[in-house]
Amino acid sequence: MAEDTAVALNAPENAPESLKQWVGQVADLTQPDEIYWVTGEPEEKERLYAQMVETGTLIPLNQDLRPGCYLARSAPSDVARVEARTFICSAKEEDAGPTNNWADPEQMRETLAEKFDGAMRGRTMYVIPFSMGPLGGNISKLGIEITDSPYVVASMLIMTRAGNPALELIAAGEYWVPAVHSVGYPLTDAEGNRRDEIAWPCNDEKYITHFPESREIWSYGSGYGGNALLGKKCYALRIASVLARDEGWLAEHMLILRITSPEGRNFHLTAAFPSATGKTNLAMLRPTIPGWKVETIGDDIAWMRPGADGRLYAINPEAGFFGVAPGTSEKTNPTALHALGHDTIFTNVALTDDGDIWWEGMTDEPPAHLIDWRGNDWTPESETPAAHPNSRFTVAAGQAESISPVWEDPAGVPVDVILFGGRRATNVPLISESYSWEHGVFVGATVSSEQTAAAEGTVGELRRDPFAMLPFCGYNMADYWSHWLKMGEELGDKAPRIFQVNWFRKDEDGNFLWPGFGDNSRPIEWALRRVAGQVEARDAISGRLPNLEDLNLEGLELGEGVLEQLFAIDPQAWAKEADLTEEYFKMFGDKVPEQLLQQLSEIRSRISQSA
Ligand code: OXD
Numbered sequence: 001m002a003e004d005t006a007v008a009l010n011a012p013e014n015a016p017e018s019l020k021q022w023v024g025q026v027a028d029l030t031q032p033d034e035i036y037w038v039t040g041e042p043e044e045k046e047r048l049y050a051q052m053v054e055t056g057t058l059i060p061l062n063q064d065l066r067p068g069c070y071l072a073r074s075a076p077s078d079v080a081r082v083e084a085r086t087f088i089c090s091a092k093e094e095d096a097g098p099t100n101n102w103a104d105p106e107q108m109r110e111t112l113a114e115k116f117d118g119a120m121r122g123r124t125m126y127v128i129p130f131s132m133g134p135l136g137g138n139i140s141k142l143g144i145e146i147t148d149s150p151y152v153v154a155s156m157l158i159m160t161r162a163g164n165p166a167l168e169l170i171a172a173g174e175y176w177v178p179a180v181h182s183v184g185y186p187l188t189d190a191e192g193n194r195r196d197e198i199a200w201p202c203n204d205e206k207y208i209t210h211f212p213e214s215r216e217i218w219s220y221g222s223g224y225g226g227n228a229l230l231g232k233k234c235y236a237l238r239i240a241s242v243l244a245r246d247e248g249w250l251a252e253h254m255l256i257l258r259i260t261s262p263e264g265r266n267f268h269l270t271a272a273f274p275s276a277t278g279k280t281n282l283a284m285l286r287p288t289i290p291g292w293k294v295e296t297i298g299d300d301i302a303w304m305r306p307g308a309d310g311r312l313y314a315i316n317p318e319a320g321f322f323g324v325a326p327g328t329s330e331k332t333n334p335t336a337l338h339a340l341g342h343d344t345i346f347t348n349v350a351l352t353d354d355g356d357i358w359w360e361g362m363t364d365e366p367p368a369h370l371i372d373w374r375g376n377d378w379t380p381e382s383e384t385p386a387a388h389p390n391s392r393f394t395v396a397a398g399q400a401e402s403i404s405p406v407w408e409d410p411a412g413v414p415v416d417v418i419l420f421g422g423r424r425a426t427n428v429p430l431i432s433e434s435y436s437w438e439h440g441v442f443v444g445a446t447v448s449s450e451q452t453a454a455a456e457g458t459v460g461e462l463r464r465d466p467f468a469m470l471p472f473c474g475y476n477m478a479d480y481w482s483h484w485l486k487m488g489e490e491l492g493d494k495a496p497r498i499f500q501v502n503w504f505r506k507d508e509d510g511n512f513l514w515p516g517f518g519d520n521s522r523p524i525e526w527a528l529r530r531v532a533g534q535v536e537a538r539d540a541i542s543g544r545l546p547n548l549e550d551l552n553l554e555g556l557e558l559g560e561g562v563l564e565q566l567f568a569i570d571p572q573a574w575a576k577e578a579d580l581t582e583e584y585f586k587m588f589g590d591k592v593p594e595q596l597l598q599q600l601s602e603i604r605s606r607i608s609q610s611a
């Protein structure tokens, strides 16, 4: 028989009444066996990990080789963010806009009430108070995630500042966002029949839902990454973008770097890149130009707010990296690899015979034998990859040797440069500077990548990923552009300068023209020298281009004519590009800001002047 006695709340003494009430309501709905409030203390972590080793959720790695490291293997059906099951439940459909899945909030609440009814039976319900950003910082914000997954608790303890100090701020009356998560795999049914725990519980039906008006997150059915660690994409981007619009700041899918010139001047740069464009590598850039130092502040998300001096200040709201493992090697990203030497959770990578980890691209030669991400024997002859292509590492940001001493400054760092990057084989030059903030917003709004065979769609077609926010903007994308334009008006001449970069241009034979990686420091150096007023630029259709002799190419061998090809602008191709942009804007109807249409017409007049 089902028990109808309410479960003990176990709330800490300082938990405010409204929080206790909400936790009680969620417990009444989900009917867990017990409630546990996450403190963030070290012995709690030990207990949680030991319990997950017992259930098979975590496999301890060789503790001599990788102390404090564990491997998790997800269900094969639960390996990535599920964009098709991600919903913005705004009261009006037009407020979600054409790039989001909209769902009627009333109907979604009914569906969720059904799904969450008894969803935590037989399980512990964890209450995780957390801070996005340094505790108590004026750009930071708080949240509470309720979850029935200890893997999520362990991950949130790495990815956010979770536990008692966050609860203390909430107890003191700070604003917080509620987020509820269940894997949707109760261990007891309504009649009280139990089933066994499994290593990766989840549900075939998934709902990742956001209520922008009430600023709530409800996530059901997945235990993986951004579907389940609700501080990341759900809060720090989708809900935070709504808060930012209403409060006059920016919540962006951007990495943050501090770059110091040979003269000792510090610059701060944020950069938006769509997936599969080497964002983590850039976040841990090792410059090939002598004398320049690059430090990491964030690898994925930036929250930016105007400071008292009128400049834009950025913080990394996260405390860890949830990075894609495959392709990470001593050559491509030694900094990331070194960070993973201890206290890391690996998910869906391969296991070596000596209890270490491996993934495609880590070494030139794969080991002769592995256990693959599904737990099966694997040899180099196997036809499937050993690590899942979206396998991940979860590691504290402080473990990266490139981490900046200022990365936890609650005041943030003043942003000098914003970069937008796509993955373009043609047309888009290695670097170009926007003529104005409005032009920069136009560039961010229209950024695109050529479709690869890996994604759905026709190869060669442009996939737009405005501001790299396509799946992460919590409201109408065109309204978001208007918000960016408004921010530019407020920042005036203190606004960061906006540049577009493209590391992926190819020659006619399909070879990349630019070596990328550490050499990306070269065009970035040019951008910083522009900010410092040290170099001139020349006007072109796409924006202002470097005079080629101003690029620092010391120690780099480029083939004959390659530099010219990297900056070649073909007016006819740009005319076609402008037509595609006009088509694309139609999708947003009359919400497209006038200033962006004006930018399109300015591009067209630059095209006709140069034709
Ligand atoms: C991520 C993503 O995982 O952008 O950071 O998908």
Ligand code: MN
Pocket: 253, 300
């Ligand atoms: Mn991301």
